[in-house]
Amino acid sequence: xxxxxNSTDSVFCNNCGARVxxxxxxxxxxxxxxxxLSLPVKPVTPPxxxxxxxxxxxxxxxxxxxxxxxxxxxxxxxxxxxxxxxREANAPADADARSQETQSAPAEQVPEDDSWMRELRQKAAxxxxxxxxxxxxxxxxxxxxDARRAATAESPSEPARADASPEMDWIAHARDxxxxxxxxxxxxENDPAWLENLRPTRAEIVTRGEIAGDAEGAFNDEIxxxxxxxxxxxxxxETRDFLTPRAGETPAEETPEWxxxxxPSASPPLEPAAAxxxxxxxxxxxxxxxxPPSAGEPxxxxxxxxxxxxxxxxxxxxxxxxxxxxxxxxxxxATGAQVFESILAxxxxxxxxxxxxxxxxxxxxxxxxxxLLLAVTIPFFLPANFASANLRISGTxxxxxxDTVQTLPANSTVxxxxxxxxxxxxxxxxxxxxxxxQLMQRRVKIVAISTLEAGAPIAQRVLQSAxxxxxxxxGVDYVNAGFLAGQEAGVAQFAASGWGANxxxxxxxxxxxxxxxxxxxxxxxxxxxxxxxxSDDALKLWxxxxxxxxxxxxxxxxxxxxxPKARAYKDAKQLxxxxxxxxxxxxxxxLSNQPGQAIVRLNAQSAAMMALVLIVxxxxxxxxxxxxxGKA
Amino acid sequence: xxxxxxxxxxxxxxxxxxxxxxxxxxxxxxxxxxxVGVAVGYAVNVAAYSVLWEKLIGPLAxxxxxxxxxxxxxxxxxxxxxxxRAAWSPLGNLPIAFLFGVGAALAxxxxxxxxxxxxxxxxxxxxxxxxxxxxAINNGLLVIGTIGALLSFRFLAQPxxxxxxxxxxxxxxWSYFGRWFVLIAFGAIFASVAVSRVSALIDQMYFLLxxxxxxxx
Numbered sequence: 114x115x116x117x118x119n120s121t122d123s124v125f126c127n128n129c130g131a132r133v134x135x136x137x138x139x140x141x142x143x144x145x146x147x148x149x150l151s152l153p154v155k156p157v158t159p160p161x162x163x164x165x166x167x168x169x170x171x172x173x174x175x176x177x178x179x180x181x182x183x184x185x186x187x188x189x190x191x192x193x194x195x196x197x198x199x200r201e202a203n204a205p206a207d208a209d210a211r212s213q214e215t216q217s218a219p220a221e222q223v224p225e226d227d228s229w230m231r232e233l234r235q236k237a238a239x240x241x242x243x244x245x246x247x248x249x250x251x252x253x254x255x256x257x258x259d260a261r262r263a264a265t266a267e268s269p270s271e272p273a274r275a276d277a278s279p280e281m282d283w284i285a286h287a288r289d290x291x292x293x294x295x296x297x298x299x300x301x302e303n304d305p306a307w308l309e310n311l312r313p314t315r316a317e318i319v320t321r322g323e324i325a326g327d328a329e330g331a332f333n334d335e336i337x338x339x340x341x342x343x344x345x346x347x348x349x350x351e352t353r354d355f356l357t358p359r360a361g362e363t364p365a366e367e368t369p370e371w372x373x374x375x376x377p378s379a380s381p382p383l384e385p386a387a388a389x390x391x392x393x394x395x396x397x398x399x400x401x402x403x404x405p406p407s408a409g410e411p412x413x414x415x416x417x418x419x420x421x422x423x424x425x426x427x428x429x430x431x432x433x434x435x436x437x438x439x440x441x442x443x444x445x446x447a448t449g450a451q452v453f454e455s456i457l458a459x460x461x462x463x464x465x466x467x468x469x470x471x472x473x474x475x476x477x478x479x480x481x482x483x484x485l486l487l488a489v490t491i492p493f494f495l496p497a498n499f500a501s502a503n504l505r506i507s508g509t510x511x512x513x514x515x516d517t518v519q520t521l522p523a524n525s526t527v528x529x530x531x532x533x534x535x536x537x538x539x540x541x542x543x544x545x546x547x548x549x550x551q552l553m554q555r556r557v558k559i560v561a562i563s564t565l566e567a568g569a570p571i572a573q574r575v576l577q578s579a580x581x582x583x584x585x586x587x588g589v590d591y592v593n594a595g596f597l598a599g600q601e602a603g604v605a606q607f608a609a610s611g612w613g614a615n616x617x618x619x620x621x622x623x624x625x626x627x628x629x630x631x632x633x634x635x636x637x638x639x640x641x642x643x644x645x646x647x648s649d650d651a652l653k654l655w656x657x658x659x660x661x662x663x664x665x666x667x668x669x670x671x672x673x674x675x676x677p678k679a680r681a682y683k684d685a686k687q688l689x690x691x692x693x694x695x696x697x698x699x700x701x702x703x704l705s706n707q708p709g710q711a712i713v714r715l716n717a718q719s720a721a722m723m724a725l726v727l728i729v730x731x732x733x734x735x736x737x738x739x740x741x742x743g744k745a
Numbered sequence: 746x747x748x749x750x751x752x753x754x755x756x757x758x759x760x761x762x763x764x765x766x767x768x769x770x771x772x773x774x775x776x777x778x779x780x781v782g783v784a785v786g787y788a789v790n791v792a793a794y795s796v797l798w799e800k801l802i803g804p805l806a807x808x809x810x811x812x813x814x815x816x817x818x819x820x821x822x823x824x825x826x827x828x829x830r831a832a833w834s835p836l837g838n839l840p841i842a843f844l845f846g847v848g849a850a851l852a853x854x855x856x857x858x859x860x861x862x863x864x865x866x867x868x869x870x871x872x873x874x875x876x877x878x879x880x881a882i883n884n885g886l887l888v889i890g891t892i893g894a895l896l897s898f899r900f901l902a903q904p905x906x907x908x909x910x911x912x913x914x915x916x917x918x919w920s921y922f923g924r925w926f927v928l929i930a931f932g933a934i935f936a937s938v939a940v941s942r943v944s945a946l947i948d949q950m951y952f953l954l955x956x957x958x959x960x961x962x
Contacts, residue, residue: 482766489943489950493961537941539948566791567784598796601851615804615812617795657855661863674941677934685867687859694937695944710951717947718940725939 481728488724492716500715504699510683511700514690517641517668518548523556525640526633530655531563531572533647537672538571543698543711544670545575545645551705553583558629559591560639564604564654569595573619588627593619601658608659611635636663641689646671649678656682670697756957759949893923894930 117128126133412422506512521527529549533541552559561572573593576585585591595618597603611634616624624630636642642665646652652675660667666689671679673694683691692701695718698711761776801819804812827837868891874881897920904910954961 479766485946486950489947490954493951493954537945539946540941540944566788569791596791596795598792598800600848601855602847605851605855613800615800617799621799653860657859658851661855661859672941673944674934674938676937677930681864685864687863694940695947714944714947714951717950718943721943721947722940725943 484724484728485721488720489717492720493713495716498712498716500719501699501703501712504696504703504712504715506700506703509697509700510690511692511697512704514548514668514670514692514697515551515701515704517690518551518555518557521552521555521557521640524558526558526560526629526638527552528636528639528642529559529561529572530642530644530646530651531561531568531575532565532651532655533571533645533672534565534567535571537647537674540672540695540698541645541647541670542571542575543695543709543714544692544701545571546579547698547701547705547707547709547711548643548645548670548692549575549579550582550707551701553579553585553590554705557640559585560594560630560633561592562594562597562607564597564600564651566596569593569619587620588618588622589629592624592627592629594624594630595619601654604654604658605662608636608663608665611638636665639665642667644669644671646675646679648672649675651675652679652682656687660687669693752956756953759953889919889922890926893919893921894926895923896920897923897927 117126119126119133123133125131413419529545531545549559559576561569561576563569563572576591576593579585580587580591587593594612594616597607599606612624612630614625618624618627618630632638636659642655642659644652644655644667646655646669649671652669652671655667659665667687668690669679669682669688669692671691671693673696676691676693679688679691679693682688692698695711695714699715702709702711758776758779761772764770764772764776801815801822805815805819809816821840821843824837824840827833827835828841868887870884870887872881872885872888896916899916899920901913904913951961
């Protein structure tokens with residue numbers, strides 16, 4: 114057997130091929146192979162008989178015999194687990210130490226001990242002892258103790274500490290010997306030859322880079338390579354991985370083969386590679402050496418970095434004068450620049466055809482303005498009214514609206530919602546005046562309201578104008594309730610429960626104290642709701658929040674822009690009547706026999722519409738002609 | 746006298762607005778700024794005086810025990826000022842959430858009960874010509890146009906099965922007519938807006954010629 118450590122599951126030695134597991138009786142009986150499988154089958158080992166442990170007396174006798182016969186050549190069984198180099202180099206000292214451990218007897222009780230061994234033991238007994246460390250180290254493996262001693266020896270401030278335990282091993286002996294540089298020649302001559310070989314020469318110490326004249330350095334020189342590696346690993350705990358054995362862990366000899374292979378090998382220290390061996394990309398990754406802060410860099414005056422110089426060098430770097438560096442264009446960049454210059458130098462592509470020349474557009478716009486202005490202005494100076502002569506009255510929406518108002522009983526109350534502002538007042542005022550006058554002719558009481566801030570003064574103006582001609586009294590025959598805040602919420606609340614208790618009219622009179630509004634509790638008390646809607650949003654507000662919730666009778670007088678939306682409500686019978694625009698106002702004036710401004714303006718509107726139609730037709734003809742010419 | 750001043754101010758502002766025909770002139774910008782400023786100032790005045798004072802602060806100052814529920818809108822209104830500072834802004838989310846919640850509920854409920862359901866029900870009409878041929882044609886156009894307009898907003902891939910492909914072809918053809926209905930409706934809306942704006946122009950021209958220059962009876 115070659116004494117090579119093998120894994121626990123190895124049957125044969127990996128080095129020499131010798132059988133490690135003893136052959137027992139009955140092992141040659143091969144179990145029947147499993148059919149269908151061709152994989153190698155590990156022979157089943159029956160439970161081996163446990164060999165009886167040798168008694169203590171027999172062991173002591175065996176060791177004593179071995180010591181008496183050949184104490185130097187004797188090799189205990191435990192040494193078989195050590196590597197060859199370690200066993201060969203330290204066999205004498207190890208044998209001595211092991212004999213002490215086995216016998217556990219004081220030095221005086223060793224009858225056949227040599228004198229030099231006694232001296233060594235006495236020297237060891239003189240060394241200071243640290244009981245706690247000794248107790249701890251007694252339980253540790255020897256290789257861990259060696260590593261700790263080596264690490265302790267590196268510290269110059271800490272004195273070299275010898276292990277005074279009676280189980281002192283060969284390394285302790287060697288350090289005791291080498292730690293005494295002023296040893297007399299006579300004592301040195303008394304040392305055995307193998308101990309002289311262990312003591313390194315001074316030249317060797319200097320050659321290996323150890324501290325000259327230091328006994329600890331000499332001791333380190335004798336440390337085997339694997340122990341030196343352990344020291345390096347201990348000196349750099351951050352880089353040590355989990356596979357590196359620590360104190361108290363399983364030593365390398367006891368680990369399986371696969372785990373030892375995974376462990377970091379005791380490789381020699383890395384030396385810097387030659388420059389020729391370093392690839393260029395690795396050389397670029399080399400960090401630049403840190404530049405020490407110069408005196409010109411600013412000193413931090415406050416904060417946790419106060420007193421430090423050059424910690425925040427950005428401001429200093431910005432303040433420095435940066436010389437202008439001439440940039441060199443790369444070859445491919447220069448090529449691209451040449452291509453770009455050639456593109457710029459090439460003649461421009463054909464110009465995109467402009468649809469309308471700017472000069473023509475500038476001349477056409479004033480023409481349209483002037484044409485429309487003339488169409489609006491000239492009818493006012495004409496003696497005849499062409500539009501009113503051809504105005505259709507019967508069967509129109511205005512006639513239906515007029516009939517709806519005519520059916521209202523006298524002294525009934527109507528709510529007028531003035532939902533328009535000055536932008537559509539040109540057509541809405543005509544409708545509002547015509548309908549209000551008809552209502553006052555019918556002696557219908559009127560309450561006006563508006564959800565627009567500008568709607569309340571418009572209502573006030575319309576009501577006062579109509580009341581002056583109809584002898585209507587404020588608060589009795591008509592009331593301007595003013596602004597209704599809240600938009601959707603306000604209209605919904607008004608449709609459900611009317612005004613609040615503290616509501617006032619446009620002239621700051623409490624509504625509950627006015628005769629007309631004192632008995633009105635909600636919107637359902639009105640016989641009709643007429644909404645003057647300048648936009649479809651205002652119409653939608655009342656239709657969705659008031660008409661649908663309170664099931665009110667609603668009629669709408671809208672602007673021409675809101676008519677398409679209002680027609681949808683009219684077709685769905687949500688509006689009981691609808692009149693819209695300047696045309697509707699003119700129809701209403703004719704129906705109510707109140708000729709006014711609407712009929713006068715109807716001529717201008719007709720002329721303006723004709724002008725717009727003419728402009729649109731001419732524009733389309735010009736567009737078609739330009740398109741045909743463009744294709745040709 | 747005040748009426749005369751008002752007429753002159755109105756006439757000058759009208760001319761300033763008409764100066765936009767020559768481009769975006771400073772005169773037009775002056776008139777625009779005056780109109781916007783007057784409108785906003787008046788709206789703020791109405792909101793502050795007609796709403797806050799008369800309907801909130803005034804009643805609370807006169808009789809707090811009777812109008813104690815008004816403290817709730819007062820508190821919610823004051824909490825809106827928390828939005829002025831970022832650290833206190835979350836406290837202002839409560840009245841904002843209240844406003845949005847109430848507004849959304851009213852808008853959705855009103856749109857369903859006031860527009861969608863009644864107008865969908867209005868499209869369920871009789872196509873029988875027994876009452877009136879004109880009415881039957883009108884109702885037929887209403888149904889065809891409504892369904893076609895809805896189909897014009899249908900964006901589906903062409904199916905592979907023969908029956909589904911035939912239905913898809915019919916729907917595509919119908920949506921073609923529906924798209925024309927939509928275009929005609931947009932044209933009618935545009936014409937209505939044009940008529941409304943022309944009416945405003947006529948009103949201002951009549952004001953200048955009748956009230957200011959007094960050259961027209």
